[in-house]
Amino acid sequence: xxxxxxxxxxxxxxxxxxxxxxxxxxxxxxxxxxxxxxxxxxxxxxxxxxxxxxxxxxxxxxxxxxxxxxxxxxxxxxxxxxxxxxxxxxxxxxxxxxxxxxxxxxxxxxxxxxxxxxx
Amino acid sequence: xxxxxxxxxxxxxxxxxxxxxxxxxxxxxxxxxxxxxxxxxxxxxxxxxxxxxxxxxxxxxxxxxxxxxxxxxxxxxxxxxxxxxxxxxxxxxxxxxxxxxxxxxxxxxxxxxxxxxxx
DNA sequence: TAGACATATGAGCAAATGTTCATATGTCTA
DNA sequence: TAGACATATGAACATTTGCTCATATGTCTA
Numbered sequence: 001x002x003x004x005x006x007x008x009x010x011x012x013x014x015x016x017x018x019x020x021x022x023x024x025x026x027x028x029x030x031x032x033x034x035x036x037x038x039x040x041x042x043x044x045x046x047x048x049x050x051x052x053x054x055x056x057x058x059x060x061x062x063x064x065x066x067x068x069x070x071x072x073x074x075x076x077x078x079x080x081x082x083x084x085x086x087x088x089x090x091x092x093x094x095x096x097x098x099x100x101x102x103x104x105x106x107x108x109x110x111x112x113x114x115x116x117x118x119x
Numbered sequence: 120x121x122x123x124x125x126x127x128x129x130x131x132x133x134x135x136x137x138x139x140x141x142x143x144x145x146x147x148x149x150x151x152x153x154x155x156x157x158x159x160x161x162x163x164x165x166x167x168x169x170x171x172x173x174x175x176x177x178x179x180x181x182x183x184x185x186x187x188x189x190x191x192x193x194x195x196x197x198x199x200x201x202x203x204x205x206x207x208x209x210x211x212x213x214x215x216x217x218x219x220x221x222x223x224x225x226x227x228x229x230x231x232x233x234x235x236x237x238x
Numbered sequence: 239t240a241g242a243c244a245t246a247t248g249a250g251c252a253a254a255t256g257t258t259c260a261t262a263t264g265t266c267t268a
Numbered sequence: 269t270a271g272a273c274a275t276a277t278g279a280a281c282a283t284t285t286g287c288t289c290a291t292a293t294g295t296c297t298a
Binding site: 193 | 265
Binding site: 012013014015018019021022023025026027029031032033034035036038039040042043044045047048049052053056057059060062063064065066067068072096103105106108109110112113114115116117118119 | 131132133134137138140141142144145146148150151152153154155157158159161162163164166167168171172175176178179181182183184185186187191215222224225227228229231232233234235236237238
């Protein structure tokens, strides 16, 4: 496996030392995929709006929909995605489901992203 | 414009106070879009690998390609995208372009994401 | 228990995305 | 100045994504 990579490098690379160093510390496929998945969860305007609203308080599906002016179905689909990635959780109160942020790492990511945007 | 939102709320929302509060502090469309754009830049495995490699050292296009085992064309396309979002920059040395991270906010986001993944 | 209500879910569709292939651009060197 | 080389770019294509619409599920209340 390393042979294959080095072959490729020998065919065409400029600084072999740098390539070898880069490969040694390279992020694994799995890790890169997980990382990409987290950021993908935050890469949509609708989901940003939902998560931003949930930073302040828990909200039920229809109130999220009313807040961001989107159909309840669309919101529900997005919440499903966010649930599957353990980014939001919910509690039931009768027929109403209240959603909230599951993980404060996400809140930190959002805050840091906002800093980046607002400078 | 607020009328429209309130109308929608009156049609169907559960906790009007919460909706009003959420709307008051709501992130703007522009800000949400910018934020989503940043995270979108980090939401692909190839780009994660490129950026992770650049956290360690600057690299030219073909060495990035050799490192992550992808075509130079594909790498170049992704670098173009990352350049357009001011996430990477480059310096020229003869015919070789060396890319590096443009903004340490991005590095912080990546590190924080990695923490989240590795816990 | 029937019906209303809050939410979830599946199918379908248009738009966006990431790669490959072919070609263009710009820089060095003989 | 011609040719080699490093990279950029455009078109094309398959895949993914986010919405809508219709329908299903689960919970409460009369």
